[in-house]
Amino acid sequence: MLEASNCRVHILEIDAELFKNWLTIHKERAFRSNQIFGWITGKRAEFFAEMTNLPKQLRLDLQSEYEIWSTTVERYQKAEDGTEKLLLRLKDDNVIESVLLREGSRRTICISSQIGCAMGCAFCATGIDGVERNLTKGEIIEQMLRLQLLLKKDERLSHIVVMGMGEPLANLENVLLALNFATSETGLGISARRITISTVGLPNGIIKLAELNLSYNLAVSLHAPNDELRNRIVPANRKIGIEKLLNAADYYFSVTGRRVTYEYVLLSGINDRPEHAKQLSGLLKKRNSLLNVIPYNPVNGLPYQTPDNVTIRRFRQILESEGINVQFRKRKGDKIDASCGQLRRLSQV
Numbered sequence: 001m002l003e004a005s006n007c008r009v010h011i012l013e014i015d016a017e018l019f020k021n022w023l024t025i026h027k028e029r030a031f032r033s034n035q036i037f038g039w040i041t042g043k044r045a046e047f048f049a050e051m052t053n054l055p056k057q058l059r060l061d062l063q064s065e066y067e068i069w070s071t072t073v074e075r076y077q078k079a080e081d082g083t084e085k086l087l088l089r090l091k092d093d094n095v096i097e098s099v100l101l102r103e104g105s106r107r108t109i110c111i112s113s114q115i116g117c118a119m120g121c122a123f124c125a126t127g128i129d130g131v132e133r134n135l136t137k138g139e140i141i142e143q144m145l146r147l148q149l150l151l152k153k154d155e156r157l158s159h160i161v162v163m164g165m166g167e168p169l170a171n172l173e174n175v176l177l178a179l180n181f182a183t184s185e186t187g188l189g190i191s192a193r194r195i196t197i198s199t200v201g202l203p204n205g206i207i208k209l210a211e212l213n214l215s216y217n218l219a220v221s222l223h224a225p226n227d228e229l230r231n232r233i234v235p236a237n238r239k240i241g242i243e244k245l246l247n248a249a250d251y252y253f254s255v256t257g258r259r260v261t262y263e264y265v266l267l268s269g270i271n272d273r274p275e276h277a278k279q280l281s282g283l284l285k286k287r288n289s290l291l292n293v294i295p296y297n298p299v300n301g302l303p304y305q306t307p308d309n310v311t312i313r314r315f316r317q318i319l320e321s322e323g324i325n326v327q328f329r330k331r332k333g334d335k336i337d338a339s340c341g342q343l344r345r346l347s348q349v
Contacts, residue, residue, distance in 0.1 A: 008067040011040075012138035012145075012181075026061055037186045040068060044149060071142055084150050090115075090139060094132055096165055098143040100150050107151060108159040111143040113175050114166025119200040120235040121223070123267060125299045126165045134171040140178035144188060157188060163198040163219065169205030179216065192216055198263065200236055203248035210252040218252050219261040219292070220245065224271050225279035233271065246283065253288060261290045266312065268296070268305040277315045281322035291319065291326040 011019075020030045035054060039045040046069075048054075048062040074095055075087040082102035089095050099110040115132035117124070143164075148157055160182055162168045168175045179195055181187040192215040199205065200221045209218065222242075224230035230237040237245075249260045262284065266272050284291055293315070296306045307315070312328070319326045 008065055010070040010138045010142075011036075011062075011066040011068055012070075012141045013136060014066075022065075026058065028055075028058055032058065034186050036062070040145065041148075041186070041188055044145075044153075046149070068145075069142065070138060071146070073146070084147075086143075086146055086150075088143065088146065096135065096139070096143070098147055098164060100147045106158050107155055108161060109144060109147045109157055110161045110164050111140060111147075112164035112166050113140060113162055113168040113171045117166050118170065118236075119167050121200065121221075122233050122235070123265060123296060123299070123302060123304045125302070128301075131166065131170075134174060135166070137174045137177040137181075140174060141181050144178075144182060148188075157190060159194045159196075160190060161196045161198060161219075163196065167200055167202065168197050169199045169202040169209070172205055172208065176212075176214070179214075196261070200234055201240060201245040201248075202236075203240060203244050206245075206248040206252050210248075210255040213256055215256065215258065217258055217261065218249065218256075219263055220249050221263040221265075222280075222283075223263070223265050225276050225283055229271060229276070233267070242283070246287075249289075250287070259288050259290060261292055264291060264293045266293055266295050266307050266315065268307040268311070270304065272307045272311050272315055274314065274318055277318035278322070281319055281324050284324055285322060289325065291324055292329055293319075293326060294329045 014022075016033065020033055023030060023032050032054065036051065039051045043050075045051055048059050048066070048068070051059055051062075054062075071088040071090055073086055074089040077085045084100040086098045087095055088098065094115045096112045096115060098112060101108045101110065112135060114134050116130055117127040118131040120127045120130075144157070144160070151157070160179070162175055162179075175197065179192075179197075182190050182195065183192050196217040196219050197209065198219040198221060206218065206220075209216070221234070222230070222245075223233050224237075224242075227237065227242050230242060249262075252258070253260050264271075264280065280291070295312060296304055298305060316326065316328055
């Protein structure tokens with residue numbers, strides 16, 4: 001796998017105008033910038049030396065002053081269902097996780113936005129040790145490019161979910177800079193409508209994102225139908241409350257016209273009872289939304305379990321009988337520790 005240098009500037013971090021100035025200083029025209037990034041994104045170049053339509057001296061200058069990769073691949077895993085997971089080591093020796101999911105013709109990547117997470121969701125491996133820091137724009141982009149390298153030459157990334165380690169709305173500036181790269185013609189060219197930002201629920205962040213009106217999809221990790229239970233499962237809810245969160249999500253829909261998705265991880269004996277399904281139906285019945293129910297992916301060291309099939313089926317029947325627009329997501333990658341933070345924790349044991 002590729003290795004990163006420790007002394008050069010990460011080319012994915014640099015401002016476009018600054019890079020064009022660098023090109024001018026090196027007696028090159030600005031169009032070279034598009035050529036260089038075209039090699040990195042479209043042709044999936046791993047080294048500057050591969051960029052054969054660039055002058056030799058420019059390639060040498062790039063190699064001397066810049067690096068494409070700031071991470072190293074600490075671990076790679078692949079599941080029978082085609083799910084692939086990378087554990088990436090950063091320059092400061094922290095590690096993050098990124099996942100490639102295959103379903104039909106879709107090639108979806110799940111990327112991280114922080115090292116760890118401060119939200120403290122009780123069932124999540126990522127938040128056990130809290131948050132270390134935000135990821136930079138370049139570190140977020142690099143996850144996209146690393147995962148793209150796992151594809152065959154005739155495959156391309158189709159969807160992005162910012163649903164890995166961390167709370168994206170707590171690092172909104174860098175997340176949006178990275179997604180701007182993902183949607184740009186000189187980047188990955190992925191439609192904003194195929195990108196989802198997932199949040200535990202920071203109302204102010206949701207409102208800010210709504211007012212930017214960037215056409216991204218919003219997913220809200222709800223996980224409980226009442227404040228008492230959500231306070232236990234999602235401690236950040238104690239300062240927010242479900243009503244404030246839902247009002248912010250409603251505002252997002254009113255401004256953008258983008259239907260909000262609600263995520264609900266089903267935990268055996270915790271939030272999977274018939275009364276929970278009925279309460280959840282009451283919250284969402286009059287909202288133009290999609291409910292994603294996800295049977296829990298067990299994490300070593302945590303006490304939570306996946307509900308049995310009878311419980312899952314009963315939960316689904318209640319929701320559907322109430323007219324809720326719901327889909328039950330298939331578990332993917334459970335044999336390669338594909339839930340957020342699992343592989344990272346194994347690396348720290």
